[in-house]
Amino acid sequence: MIHFKEIGKIMGALLVLIALLMLPGVGFSLYFEEDPWPILSAAVITMILGMVLFFSFSKQDQNIRKREGYLIVALSWVFMAGFGMLPYILSHEINGFSDALFETLSGLTTTGASILTDIEAMPKGLLFWRSMTQWIGGLGIIVLTVAIFPLLGIGGIELFVAESPGPTSDKVHPRISETAKRLWYVYVGLTTLNMLLYWVGGMSFYDAINHALTTLATGGFSTKNASMAHFESPFIQYVAIVFMFLAGTNFTVIYFGLLGKVKRVLQSDEFKTYGLALLALSVILYFPISAVVPDPELAFRKSLFQVVSLVTTTGYVTDNYTQYGQGVTYICFMLLFVGGCAGSTAGGIKFVRHLTFIKNSWLEFKRLVHPRAIVPLMINGDRVTGRIITHIMNFLLLYLLIFVFGALTLSIMGYDLPTSLGAVATCLANVGPGIGSVGPVDNFAFFSPAAKIFLSFIMLLGRLELFTILILFTPFFWRAN
Template identity: 90%
Template sequence: MIHFKEIGKIMGALLVLIALLMLPGVGFSLHFNEDPWPVLSSAVITMIIGMTLFFSFSKQDQNIRKREGYLIVALSWVFMAGFGMLPYILSHEIVSFEDALFETMSGLTTTGASILTDIEAMPKGLLFWRSMTQWIGGLGIIVLTVAIFPLLGIGGIELFVAESPGPTSDKVHPRISETAKRLWYVYVGLTVLAMLLYWAGGMNFFDAINHALTTLATGGFSTKNASMAYYDSAFIQYVAILFMFLAGTNFTVIYFGLIGKFKRVLKSDEFKTYGLTLLGVAVILYFPIAATGIDPELAFRKSLFQVVSIVTTTGFVTDDYTQYSEGVTFICFMLLFIGGCAGSTAGGIKFVRHLTFIKNSWLEFKRLVHPRAIVPLIINGDRVTGRIITHIMNFLLIYLLTFVLGSLALSLMGYDLVTSFGAVATCLANVGPGIGSVGPVDNFAFFSPAAKIFLSVIMLLGRLELYTLLILFTPFFWRAN
């Protein structure tokens, strides 16, 4: 039996936290002499409903099992999207439900796709909330709440398992709440450092804090219509490259690096593959970009920025990669299917899954030649079990199937095939820019209401890595034990 009252209690705690995170937007509205009421009233409504839910079920103390964990994570994103769109709607800056849902879901899932055609005309309080939705969704609101739930008498390990992206289970501390806290310390610390460097590089304080929030979240929302291309500064763009790279790295690896355990960093096969892949693809793309006759340093910076931005699923833009050649466009499209490291804020398939697939496929040739030999798959110095391999292979198949069926559905809605491929691929991977009519200098405003809702679901599927959401539609999930 599923403990729905316990779920209601946790939903209440989540909404209270969301309401508190809305409040800084009120401060920016007042600072810029804007009407603070849309953000403030949204925070008040969210707070009242959250406290009502929490205190109505505050005496519930059942343990959270796996089923409740999956259901809580899925519902939390639905609740966050529902209440997160209130500032847009109450301000009348985004009028329609589907537009507000798309923008909010794009923020929370750190996709970065937008329906806004003039970002710079938006009120500053709303722009800050827009960036905050990405920061909230970056490392996962559940990871934050797992860190504080023990204070509320709520257990959190099943939430952490259901929310944390990727197939790895590395922890920096035996207690799951301490692991969540330390990962958030790293997240907050890197955000502050990125903000200071952006500020030092010439951004004003408001732009610096917004871009820091969305960089570490690998979200890509910008306060400028031209995204990072607005800042014609090598320093700012290299800062963005550095922090996008760090945000796409497993935060456990970053933590071990910060405390001096460099052997744990070098032991990570995924991290080494991640770094070498980014550098290798950037070198490949350098040549067609440099062939246009621009400065060699600028050509390398453009190449490296786009590769890091796409692979880490950040989606910041400094250049239109579709303007060079079909080959460059195709490479950038294929990068949408890579993703960052497991345990990072990046979306996508993740390097560890690709690494497992490639290594296992290579070893399969050896097994064919030596059918009686035991040929283990080793990653990070540890043996990968058959169950994990099967799980990853199934994930890759479901991911590919979701992409194909999603593209088919969008094309049946009347959109051309290239645009359908680009929109579904970038939403499923939580990147932002794609190909076709959703390229790096385009947006998603032209899609129909039905298509925007459909793509919002695709974004959520990608952010929760398929299983967490799809398992709710299986009959055995709802059967009583």
């Protein structure tokens, strides 16, 4: 039996937290002499309902099991999307349910795809809330709430398992709440440092804090129509590259690095593969770009920025990569299927899955030659069990099937094949830019309401690693124990 009252209590706590996170947007509205009431009204409505839910079920104290964990995570994203779009709707800056849902879920899932055609014309307070939605979704709102749930008498292990991205279960502390807290300390600290460096580099304080929020979230929302291309400073762009790289790194690796445990960092096969792959891909893109851009430093910066932005699923733009020919366009399209490290804020398939698949495929040849030999698959010095290998293989197959199904669905809706492939690939990987009519200098405003809702669901599937959502559609999930 599913404990729905306990779920209601947790939904109430989440809504109170979301309401509190809306309030800084009110401050920016007042500072820029804008109407603060849309955001304030949304915060009040969200706060009231959250408190009603929480105190109505505050006496509930049942353990959260695995089924409740998956259901809570899925419902929390539905609630966050529903109430997160209120500032857009109440301000009348985004008209229509599908547009507001798409922009909100694009923020919360850190996809960065947008339906806005003139970002700079939007109210500053609303743009800050837009950036905040990405920061909330970056490391996962559940990871934050797990850190504070013990204070509310709510357990958190099943929530962390269902929400935490990637197939790894590395922890920096035996207690799950302490792990969540320490990961958020790293997240907040890096965001603050990133903001200060942007500010020192020439951004206004407002632009610096917005871009820091979306950089560490690997979200890619910008306050400028031209995205990062608006800031021509090499310093700002290199700062963005460094922090996108860090945001795409497993946060437990960063944590151990900050503690000076270099050996733990170097033991990570995924991190080493991640770093080498980004460098190699940047060199590959450098040659076709340098044929058009004569300045060697600028050509390398363009190639490095684009590779890091796409692989970490941030989606910032400093250049239109489709202008360098079909070869560069196809490479950038393939980068949508890479993803950052497990345990990072990045979306996508993740390097550890690619690494496991490649190593297992290579070892399969050895097993064919020596059928009686025991040839274990090792990652980070540890043996990978058959169950984990099966889980990864199933994930890769499901990911491919959803991509094909999504592209076919958009094609049936009347969109050309490159646009359909690009839109589904970038939404499923939570990147932002794609190919076709959703390239790096385009947006998603032209899609029909039905297509926007469909792509919003694709974004949510990708952000929650497929299984957390798909398991809810299985009959055995709802059967009583």
